Structure formats: C-alpha cells, structure tokens
Amino acid sequence: MSNQQIWFERISSLLEEEDDKQIKEELLALEPADIEEVISQFDSFKEQRTVFRLTEDTEKRAELLSLLEDDLKIKLAENADPKNVARLIEEMASDDAADFLADLENDTLIKEILTHLEDEVRQDITKLLSFDEESGGGIMTSELCAFPDNLTVKDVLNSLQPETLKDPVMYIYVIDSVSKHFQGAISLIDLINANPDEKVGEIAEPSSIWASLDEDREKIAAKFRKYNLWVMPVLDHRNQIVGRITVDDILDISIDEADEDIAIMTGTSEVVSHDANLMEAIRLRLPWLVVTLLLALTNAFVIGHFLKSLDKFIVLAAFPTVIAAMGGNTGMQAATVFIRELALEKILPEEFNSLILRETLSGLLMGIVCGLIAAVIAYIGIPLLYADGNSLDPFILAKIIFFSVCFGMTTASLIGTLIPIMLRKGGLDPAVAAGPFVTTMNDILSSFIYFLIATTLLKVFL
Amino acid sequence: MSNQQIWFERISSLLEEEDDKQIKEELLALEPADIEEVISQFDSFKEQRTVFRLTEDTEKRAELLSLLEDDLKIKLAENADPKNVARLIEEMASDDAADFLADLENDTLIKEILTHLEDEVRQDITKLLSFDEESGGGIMTSELCAFPDNLTVKDVLNSLQPETLKDPVMYIYVIDSVSKHFQGAISLIDLINANPDEKVGEIAEPSSIWASLDEDREKIAAKFRKYNLWVMPVLDHRNQIVGRITVDDILDISIDEADEDIAIMTGTSEVVSHDANLMEAIRLRLPWLVVTLLLALTNAFVIGHFLKSLDKFIVLAAFPTVIAAMGGNTGMQAATVFIRELALEKILPEEFNSLILRETLSGLLMGIVCGLIAAVIAYIGIPLLYADGNSLDPFILAKIIFFSVCFGMTTASLIGTLIPIMLRKGGLDPAVAAGPFVTTMNDILSSFIYFLIATTLLKVFL
Missing domain, CATH: 1.25.60.10 (MgtE N-terminal domain-like)
Incomplete structure (x- = not known):
C-alpha cells in the first residue's frame, strides 16, 4: 500500500x-x-x-x-x-x-x-x-532581494529578511543607486565570504542572462536548460529588475509542454488527466475523432472509387493498409525530430534544408528496404492464399507493392518534415503534424499513390 | 540571424x-x-x-x-x-x-x-x-557542506569555502557529531540571520525528504516536482549524507524521459536528434519499421483472406482503413493517459479499475457517435459512388459499419488501458503501448472484427 x-x-x-x-x-x-x-x-x-x-x-x-x-x-x-x-x-x-x-x-x-x-x-x-x-511576466514572482551598488556587504547581510521571501533565495541582485538599472548578482555564499566593508557594486557579477517581461516562457525554459540555471532575473524595458523566475516553475512548464505535445500527437486538445471524469474525457477527445473519421471515410471513398474499375483484381484491395501504415509511421518518425527539437529551441532555421534532405533520403533508403521485403512476401504469399487461381500476376503485384511502399515512405518523410516547419512558421504547435489529422491526410495520399501506381503498372503490363 | x-x-x-x-x-x-x-x-x-x-x-x-x-x-x-x-x-x-x-x-x-x-x-x-x-547515486554530486551539530553558526559561516563547491549552494547540512547521522538542513539565508552563537544543531530543519543511493531517478524526479525542491540530500543505508541531487539535473532528466516516451510512441528506440547523421537515423528507425511492415502485411493477408469469400461485395474492401484508423486513435488516446501519468508517478494502483472502466465506457459512447456518423455517410454515399448498381444493400453495409466502428473503438479503448498497465507490471516502459507495434496489432484485430461482423450480418440478412 x-x-x-x-x-x-x-x-x-x-x-x-x-x-x-x-x-x-x-x-x-x-x-x-x-x-x-x-x-x-x-x-x-x-x-x-x-x-x-x-x-x-x-x-x-x-x-x-x-x-x-x-x-x-x-x-x-x-x-x-x-x-x-x-x-x-x-x-x-x-x-x-x-x-x-x-x-x-x-x-x-x-x-x-x-x-x-x-x-x-x-x-x-x-x-x-x-x-x-x-x-x-506571467511566470515570475516579484519578491526578490535587490540592493543599491553603494551599500557594503555588511549592510546587505544585516538587512536580509528571510520572512519576506517565500521562494528559496540564492542570489541578491545589485542595482545602480541612481538609475536603478540592473547591474548583476551575488550568490549568498560569495556574499558570506566577501570582505564586509566592500561595496556590493564591486563584487556583483554582471550577468548577460535575464528574461524580459514579454519573453515567451518556452524560450525562457530553453535558457534555463542551456545554462543550467536555478533562478533568472526579469528586467523591464527600462532595464530595471522587476522579478525573478525560479527553476521549480520551469520544471513544471517543461513537463507541461511535453505533455501538451504528447496530447496533440495522440489526438486530444489537452492532456486528459487520470482523474478527469468520463464526460470531460469525451469532450476533449471526440472532436478529434470525428475529424479523423471524416478523413478516414474520404479515404474509404477513394479506395472504393479505384476498386470499382479494378474489381477483376480484388487482391489489390488487401494492401492499402500496408502502404498507409508504412507511410504513417515514417512520417511520424520524421515529424518527431522537428516537433520536440523545435519546441526545445534546439534547431536553428539555418539547419532546415539539410534536415529536410536527410529525412527525405532516410525515407527513400528505408522505403527501398521495406518495399523489397513487402514485394518478396507478397510474391510468395499471394499465390498461396489464392491457390485456386488469382487473376493478377504475382510479379506485377510485387512491383506495384514495391513502388508504392518506396514512394509512399519517401513522400511521407518529406511531408513529415515540411508540415512541422510550416506549422511553426504559422505560429502553430508543430506537434499537430504527428496528430491524427495529418496522419489521416497521409492515409488518403498513400491510397492515391498506391492506386495510381497500380493503375499505371496494370496499363503497362496488361 | x-x-x-x-x-x-x-x-x-x-x-x-x-x-x-x-x-x-x-x-x-x-x-x-x-x-x-x-x-x-x-x-x-x-x-x-x-x-x-x-x-x-x-x-x-x-x-x-x-x-x-x-x-x-x-x-x-x-x-x-x-x-x-x-x-x-x-x-x-x-x-x-x-x-x-x-x-x-x-x-x-x-x-x-x-x-x-x-x-x-x-x-x-x-x-x-x-x-x-x-x-x-548515479545522478548525485558528492560536493556538499555538512557540519557537525555542535558547531555554532559563527563557526560555520567562517568555514564555508565557496571555491570547493562547483554547483550552486542553498543549504548547509547538519550531521550528528558522534554518529554522523543526517539531521537536517539550514538555508544560507536563515544561517545569515541566525544568532551567531547558536549551535547549528538547534536551528537545522529536520527534513523527511531525501533520496537513497539506489532509488530510481524517475521516482526522485517525481519528488522534486511534487515538493518543488531545488536540491535533495542523498543518504546511504547508514543514514549518512553522501551527496546531493540538484534541480538542473532533474530538469534534464524530466525532459529526457518525456523525449524517450515520445520516441517510443513514434517508433524509434531512442530520440533521433536533429544532428544525428543519416545512417544513425536509419539504424534507430528501420528495425521498428520492419516489424510494423511484417504486422501490416499480416493484416493484408487477413483482409485478402476474407475478401476471397466476399468478392461479390467488393465495396466492403473500402472500409477496413476506417475501422483501423478509428480503433488506432481511440486506443492511443486511452493509452496516453496511462503512459504519462504512470511515468510521472501520478496514478495509484488502487485507481486502475475505475480508470479501465472509464476508458472502456468512453470508447463505447464515442463509438456509438462515430459509428452512427459513419453509417449515415456510407448509407448515403455508397449508392452515389456505385451508381451503376452495387451488389450490397446500403442498409446492411451501414449496419456492418456501425457495429464494427462501435465495437472496434470499445475494444481498442480497453486494450489501450490494459497494455500500459501490463507493460508497467512487467517492468517495461508503458509508452510502448502507443508505439507502432501495438498500433499495428490493433489494426489486425480491427480487420478481424470488421470482417467477422460483415460475415455474420451477411449470413443473417442474405
């Protein structure tokens, strides 16, 4: 227990x-x-x-x-x-x-x-x-210890009042006695060890790392992680210290952002908590499912449309799910690189082109491997399944499957990189690219690719 | 730039x-x-x-x-x-x-x-x-300030040496002067404000929150978040302080765990970084894709098998992707609740049963809504698509679709909750449940459900 x-x-x-x-x-x-x-x-x-x-x-x-x-x-x-x-x-x-x-x-x-x-x-x-x-401004706390630079270490040590501070204190901040501009920080342990008669302005470490009031909290969180910070001063536009952001809040924000990404990727507009009630869970999920459903039905009609003209070759109807599954997973893998690393501010815009190239090439190479495996299995397996005679030459079927898996995975990789970048540029969360909406759009695309390749090859070979 | x-x-x-x-x-x-x-x-x-x-x-x-x-x-x-x-x-x-x-x-x-x-x-x-x-033990640092309880505040303040400490210091720790047992902590700001002649043993706050050397780092991270800590002492089995864990490492660990979950959910065994090279990216991804491919091909053969006996009703071949998409997404939504909240140590084992019930009920209710929408659209749309006469009564088709969407979504919700719990009990990462392996297994199951319902209803109605 x-x-x-x-x-x-x-x-x-x-x-x-x-x-x-x-x-x-x-x-x-x-x-x-x-x-x-x-x-x-x-x-x-x-x-x-x-x-x-x-x-x-x-x-x-x-x-x-x-x-x-x-x-x-x-x-x-x-x-x-x-x-x-x-x-x-x-x-x-x-x-x-x-x-x-x-x-x-x-x-x-x-x-x-x-x-x-x-x-x-x-x-x-x-x-x-x-x-x-x-x-x-929205995540800072306004309690802090700031002192004019002309005070001595002793003065500061004598005037620290712990009871007014509700969050842990590690640094005191030093400001210009006239302009009130932020000058720097002194850690408590350095303060304890300093010469009591020295002016705090002389021992404050000037810091280039601070947040502004309107800075995005994800960008601030990225700075905390990059510089291993525990606390960060917040300055207003007049360069005066107005608050401080503490790492416990950054920890919560980072977890929330990750959870939000996961929620979007799995098709709920917010995280469904384990203690949400049934109706709350349904309210968050059902809208996404209905959109997915409408797209999936569109896909069904695309498949139905092509099958009408290909109904001599019913065996073709067994493979759209394979192309969709492979495209979906490859696209998701490509998108994931961007989703998290864009969120964590790790990718520079200069790197976009080489990343798009890497992902597309990765999709193509993996597509060749998977396409070959699928073609061989279909070539051997389909005559066994349709032992009573199948109207489609297994060799042509194998070719159709090879080209559609290969082409489908390459396209999906390309799309999987482009969509997060476009979403980001449009100010939206790149995680949407791994969510059900984009995934099901990919399914429709993969059905088109598959049947277009099938129709083309059948025209060529029959 | x-x-x-x-x-x-x-x-x-x-x-x-x-x-x-x-x-x-x-x-x-x-x-x-x-x-x-x-x-x-x-x-x-x-x-x-x-x-x-x-x-x-x-x-x-x-x-x-x-x-x-x-x-x-x-x-x-x-x-x-x-x-x-x-x-x-x-x-x-x-x-x-x-x-x-x-x-x-x-x-x-x-x-x-x-x-x-x-x-x-x-x-x-x-x-x-x-x-x-x-x-x-693996995430702690051994530098810390620990002092025997019989020292005075003045003694301690005089013997603090910042240069020996590479991580920020917020607390000094107090230990029993004889047994060396951990007694508690004093924040530097309280130390500065204390009576210089008081013994530190008298002002140390006894703390019930500490980590043991062999405690799992995820459990430790959960404690940091729960209690909003910045630093935590680590005690060995003799109750002596041997190190401290700092919040910057916990921030990195929390991000890594979330990234790992996302990687597993999207089918790579580790996070593929944006600066991984092409071959590295393929090495991490291809194995998962091949497994997915083999399962997707199994699904194709299941579909092919059923279609053989139903080839009068080729329109049926258009809908397996719909059932699979809906089952996949519902299962993913259900699994996500468990994946993150199990990882963040938020769900108690006592809550499992009521959660399984909520998820299954949610799947059933959403299944009824989605099943009805799908059935109505198929009922209206299919006669338009097959305007030249379709061999299957649209009303029977609508029924098949309603029951398979509804039953498929309910089953997927149930499975989506059971698998993460089973994985957790078996010591595996619950995130696997939202990964391509489980998703594609669900596809196969949904094909079975769909064609079994189709075969049954066709026998009844024809």
Missing part, C-alpha cells in the same frame, strides 16, 4: 471518530503536497474542507490552498470569508497568489478578495495578473 | 585570419553553453580543437568540455595529454566529472586519466562511477 493510501485511511477513520485533535497531529507531520493528495481522495466536499481547516500553521495552509485542484479551490474560496482567504494569499509567493486568483475564474469573488489584501500585496498581484500567462 | 550564427561566422573568419588573440577576446564574452553551440557548427576537428584551446580560464574550459557532444569529447581526450584532461576534470562538479569519464567509453584512457587525478577527486569519481546511472 502506498504512503498516500495509508495516510488517507488513517485520516478517514479519524474523521469518522471526529477526533480533530489527532487529525491535526497527523497533518502536522505531512508536507502540503502530501495533504493535497490525501484531500483529493475524499469524495465529499465536507470532508475535504474539514481536512483543509484542520491543517494548522497559516503558511502551510496557504501552500496547501495553492496546490489544490481548481474546482476545490473555487468551492473553498466561495464558501469562506474573503478576509480569511486574503490572509492566506498574503502568505503565498506572489506568482502562486496571482495563479490562485486567476484559477478562481469568478471576477466578483476575485475583486472582493483583492479589496481585503494589504496594499502592497494587492499592487504586486494586480500587476502580475496583467501579464500574459505564457510570458516572463 | 540567430546569435549563435553571428558568433559562429565571426569566429570562423577570425580562424581563417589566424587571429588567436581576437578569438580569445570573443570567447571571453560567451558562456560555455554558447561556445559549445559554436563548436558544434564547425565540421573539422582541427577548428573545433582550436576554439576549445582558445577558451581561457580553466573552470570555463572544464564546463565547456563537459557540455561537448560525446564523439568530440572522445576525440579531444584521445588527442590530449591525460594530465591536462585530469586538471580539467578536477574543476568539474563530481557528477559531471563521472559522466564525462563514462562518456569516453575507453577503459584504458579512463584508467590513465584517473591515475593523474588528485587522490580525493579520484576516490569520489570512482565511487560515483560504481552507481547505476539511473539511480540516486
């Missing part, structure tokens, strides 16, 4: 006994993320709220609140005194506080809570809420 | 002019990760080595070395004096040093370099090399 399950069962039975004192004890030993998992296992709001209320220590309760599922956050906030909600928000890091309010999705309630916040906190949060969620 | 491209062209032309002094200047302004990108754009080893050598500052050159592509690392190490390589390794964080040596893949060379290392560094690295790469 998992830890979560043990905690859940223990707290469940304590809830039945209404032993609030013991529940408080139990919760004291758990981290907020663990309490969130316990709460998510209860079905009734009453029990969920009781566990939330019995979580002592305002700071811990604030962190728990920011971790809860959106619908539970909303219910709790709607059923609580806005003053109390405001007290908890004041304990959150400003980015979590802004995210929390945004998640409530209820403008009246948000305004009500905002009025009960301390002025400074309210200003911070209102500012953060005004930024695009996907930008540097 | 990207920054990388500008730097590359500038350094390129300086190399032609053999202006080493100016190159050194240029490199001084770049971060090691930027220099790595410039180097990777040169084709000749001579140029790559020159840029590497002109990177001044041993620390920077050490970081650059650890960032280079594996084959370039190997070439540089093989062409350099092992003593010089040893000097650079001594500048690396111990985990990077161990990774670097492991990447060389040349035991003689590794031993040679090891003999030139300082004793302490050699012992550290040899120990790290002995751990499984996928475990806590």
Whole structure:
C-alpha cells in the first residue's frame, strides 16, 4: 500500500471518530503536497474542507490552498470569508497568489478578495495578473532581494529578511543607486565570504542572462536548460529588475509542454488527466475523432472509387493498409525530430534544408528496404492464399507493392518534415503534424499513390 | 540571424585570419553553453580543437568540455595529454566529472586519466562511477557542506569555502557529531540571520525528504516536482549524507524521459536528434519499421483472406482503413493517459479499475457517435459512388459499419488501458503501448472484427 493510501485511511477513520485533535497531529507531520493528495481522495466536499481547516500553521495552509485542484479551490474560496482567504494569499509567493486568483475564474469573488489584501500585496498581484500567462511576466514572482551598488556587504547581510521571501533565495541582485538599472548578482555564499566593508557594486557579477517581461516562457525554459540555471532575473524595458523566475516553475512548464505535445500527437486538445471524469474525457477527445473519421471515410471513398474499375483484381484491395501504415509511421518518425527539437529551441532555421534532405533520403533508403521485403512476401504469399487461381500476376503485384511502399515512405518523410516547419512558421504547435489529422491526410495520399501506381503498372503490363 | 550564427561566422573568419588573440577576446564574452553551440557548427576537428584551446580560464574550459557532444569529447581526450584532461576534470562538479569519464567509453584512457587525478577527486569519481546511472547515486554530486551539530553558526559561516563547491549552494547540512547521522538542513539565508552563537544543531530543519543511493531517478524526479525542491540530500543505508541531487539535473532528466516516451510512441528506440547523421537515423528507425511492415502485411493477408469469400461485395474492401484508423486513435488516446501519468508517478494502483472502466465506457459512447456518423455517410454515399448498381444493400453495409466502428473503438479503448498497465507490471516502459507495434496489432484485430461482423450480418440478412 502506498504512503498516500495509508495516510488517507488513517485520516478517514479519524474523521469518522471526529477526533480533530489527532487529525491535526497527523497533518502536522505531512508536507502540503502530501495533504493535497490525501484531500483529493475524499469524495465529499465536507470532508475535504474539514481536512483543509484542520491543517494548522497559516503558511502551510496557504501552500496547501495553492496546490489544490481548481474546482476545490473555487468551492473553498466561495464558501469562506474573503478576509480569511486574503490572509492566506498574503502568505503565498506572489506568482502562486496571482495563479490562485486567476484559477478562481469568478471576477466578483476575485475583486472582493483583492479589496481585503494589504496594499502592497494587492499592487504586486494586480500587476502580475496583467501579464500574459505564457510570458516572463506571467511566470515570475516579484519578491526578490535587490540592493543599491553603494551599500557594503555588511549592510546587505544585516538587512536580509528571510520572512519576506517565500521562494528559496540564492542570489541578491545589485542595482545602480541612481538609475536603478540592473547591474548583476551575488550568490549568498560569495556574499558570506566577501570582505564586509566592500561595496556590493564591486563584487556583483554582471550577468548577460535575464528574461524580459514579454519573453515567451518556452524560450525562457530553453535558457534555463542551456545554462543550467536555478533562478533568472526579469528586467523591464527600462532595464530595471522587476522579478525573478525560479527553476521549480520551469520544471513544471517543461513537463507541461511535453505533455501538451504528447496530447496533440495522440489526438486530444489537452492532456486528459487520470482523474478527469468520463464526460470531460469525451469532450476533449471526440472532436478529434470525428475529424479523423471524416478523413478516414474520404479515404474509404477513394479506395472504393479505384476498386470499382479494378474489381477483376480484388487482391489489390488487401494492401492499402500496408502502404498507409508504412507511410504513417515514417512520417511520424520524421515529424518527431522537428516537433520536440523545435519546441526545445534546439534547431536553428539555418539547419532546415539539410534536415529536410536527410529525412527525405532516410525515407527513400528505408522505403527501398521495406518495399523489397513487402514485394518478396507478397510474391510468395499471394499465390498461396489464392491457390485456386488469382487473376493478377504475382510479379506485377510485387512491383506495384514495391513502388508504392518506396514512394509512399519517401513522400511521407518529406511531408513529415515540411508540415512541422510550416506549422511553426504559422505560429502553430508543430506537434499537430504527428496528430491524427495529418496522419489521416497521409492515409488518403498513400491510397492515391498506391492506386495510381497500380493503375499505371496494370496499363503497362496488361 | 540567430546569435549563435553571428558568433559562429565571426569566429570562423577570425580562424581563417589566424587571429588567436581576437578569438580569445570573443570567447571571453560567451558562456560555455554558447561556445559549445559554436563548436558544434564547425565540421573539422582541427577548428573545433582550436576554439576549445582558445577558451581561457580553466573552470570555463572544464564546463565547456563537459557540455561537448560525446564523439568530440572522445576525440579531444584521445588527442590530449591525460594530465591536462585530469586538471580539467578536477574543476568539474563530481557528477559531471563521472559522466564525462563514462562518456569516453575507453577503459584504458579512463584508467590513465584517473591515475593523474588528485587522490580525493579520484576516490569520489570512482565511487560515483560504481552507481547505476539511473539511480540516486548515479545522478548525485558528492560536493556538499555538512557540519557537525555542535558547531555554532559563527563557526560555520567562517568555514564555508565557496571555491570547493562547483554547483550552486542553498543549504548547509547538519550531521550528528558522534554518529554522523543526517539531521537536517539550514538555508544560507536563515544561517545569515541566525544568532551567531547558536549551535547549528538547534536551528537545522529536520527534513523527511531525501533520496537513497539506489532509488530510481524517475521516482526522485517525481519528488522534486511534487515538493518543488531545488536540491535533495542523498543518504546511504547508514543514514549518512553522501551527496546531493540538484534541480538542473532533474530538469534534464524530466525532459529526457518525456523525449524517450515520445520516441517510443513514434517508433524509434531512442530520440533521433536533429544532428544525428543519416545512417544513425536509419539504424534507430528501420528495425521498428520492419516489424510494423511484417504486422501490416499480416493484416493484408487477413483482409485478402476474407475478401476471397466476399468478392461479390467488393465495396466492403473500402472500409477496413476506417475501422483501423478509428480503433488506432481511440486506443492511443486511452493509452496516453496511462503512459504519462504512470511515468510521472501520478496514478495509484488502487485507481486502475475505475480508470479501465472509464476508458472502456468512453470508447463505447464515442463509438456509438462515430459509428452512427459513419453509417449515415456510407448509407448515403455508397449508392452515389456505385451508381451503376452495387451488389450490397446500403442498409446492411451501414449496419456492418456501425457495429464494427462501435465495437472496434470499445475494444481498442480497453486494450489501450490494459497494455500500459501490463507493460508497467512487467517492468517495461508503458509508452510502448502507443508505439507502432501495438498500433499495428490493433489494426489486425480491427480487420478481424470488421470482417467477422460483415460475415455474420451477411449470413443473417442474405
């Protein structure tokens, strides 16, 4: 049994006994993320709220609140005194506080809570809420330690106040005492080791790596990974430091982006979580399936159309699935290179042409190998299946299959590279190229290729 | 033009002019990760080595070395004096040093370099090399600040030496002065603010979150995400702290795991990087394609077999691709829920049954909708396509299509949930379930379902 399950069962039975004192004890030993998992296992709001209320220590309760599922956050906030909600928000890091309010999705309630916040906190949060969620401003926190360059190390060490900072601190930032321009950073460990009487402006390391308020969060995440950063300052257009982005948020963003890619590739507009309900899962999936269905039916009509004129050679009807499967997989492989590496900002535009060439060549070479294998198997297998006499010469069939597999895989590779690049240029997510829409379009194309080759070769040979 | 491209062209032309002094200047302004990108754009080893050598500052050159592509690392190490390589390794964080040596893949060379290392560094690295790469021991670094609990805050502040620590420091760790057991951590900012005469043992926060040496790295990454950590201590079986894991490595691991899932889902055994060469790309992809091909051919023979006895009704041959596409996509959607959430350690075994039920029900309901759409379109469309008289009653065809789409999608959903769970229980990566192997197996199953339903309904109605 998992830890979560043990905690859940223990707290469940304590809830039945209404032993609030013991529940408080139990919760004291758990981290907020663990309490969130316990709460998510209860079905009734009453029990969920009781566990939330019995979580002592305002700071811990604030962190728990920011971790809860959106619908539970909303219910709790709607059923609580806005003053109390405001007290908890004041304990959150400003980015979590802004995210929390945004998640409530209820403008009246948000305004009500905002009025009960301390002025400074309210200003911070209102500012953060005004930024695009996907930008540097949208993912930064405004708490940071910035000091004028003319202070001494000793002054700074004496004025650091940990209680005002809700995220971990590794660096203090140094700004120009007059212009307030950002100058650089000093790690705490270097600060501790510095000469106490030295001016911080003299020991700050000038940093060329920072984010701007409107920088795309994927680009920021790529910089974190490239330079192995833990924290990054955010500067506004006047070159003043206005916040910092922390690596824990970047970790979440990176996982979310990967999940989003996978969701798109497998045909759901968002990730379907394991705890989504049935209707939610269907709502996210069905639209994509219906589009796929319409395209697949188009393919069926293409096949049907060609078969009408080729009905002497019914054996031909067995192979469209082979061409489609091979084209689909090759195209997917080619697309994947672009999807992830474009997302991770690893490919430079200068490299596009050589990559398109490599992929097309790879498709052609693999197409020759697979085409030969398929042709040989069909040449040997089809006479065995149609032992009672098959109206199509197995050698011609083998040729049709060889050329369509080979040509189909080459075309699919080319398309698999071109579509992600075009999507990217059009500002769309390249992952769409590996999704069901493009895959099924490829199926239609492969049916055309197959039957055109079949019709041509049959005209030549018969 | 990207920054990388500008730097590359500038350094390129300086190399032609053999202006080493100016190159050194240029490199001084770049971060090691930027220099790595410039180097990777040169084709000749001579140029790559020159840029590497002109990177001044041993620390920077050490970081650059650890960032280079594996084959370039190997070439540089093989062409350099092992003593010089040893000097650079001594500048690396111990985990990077161990990774670097492991990447060389040349035991003689590794031993040679090891003999030139300082004793302490050699012992550290040899120990790290002995751990499984996928475990806590394999991803930790051994540099950390641990102090006995009976020291005072002042003592500790005076003995912190930043130069011995290559990764950022946020916490000092406190150990029992007698048993050496791990006691807890103090953040640097709390240390700065503490009473200088207090014992560190009294202010250390006991932490319940740590990794063990043999803990799986995916489990460790899940803890980092769950608890929003930046660094985690690693304890051995005697409860002594032996290292720490830093969040930059966890970020890389999380991205790698996601990429691996995507690679498996799209049918390559590893991620094909955009800078892999043609043969490398083919080597990673072709085996999967050949397996897919053999399965697709099996499907063709299944279809061929049934068509033999149904050749009066050639229109039936147009629809296997529809059933396969719908089954494939539904199965993929169901599998995706499990693949990522099993990987991210989000689903508890207790939840399996209700999830299987939800997915199967979702497949059935969506199957009814899609089946109806397909049946109506076939009912209207087929008589138009076969206007010259079609030997199969469109109403019977519509029924065949409805039941096969519906039944095919339900079965695919069920299989899509069962296979990842079975793979996980067997210790395999659940992502295989969305890969070409399982998808093509599903195609064969859907052909069977389709023709069995067709044969049955035709027997009943004709």
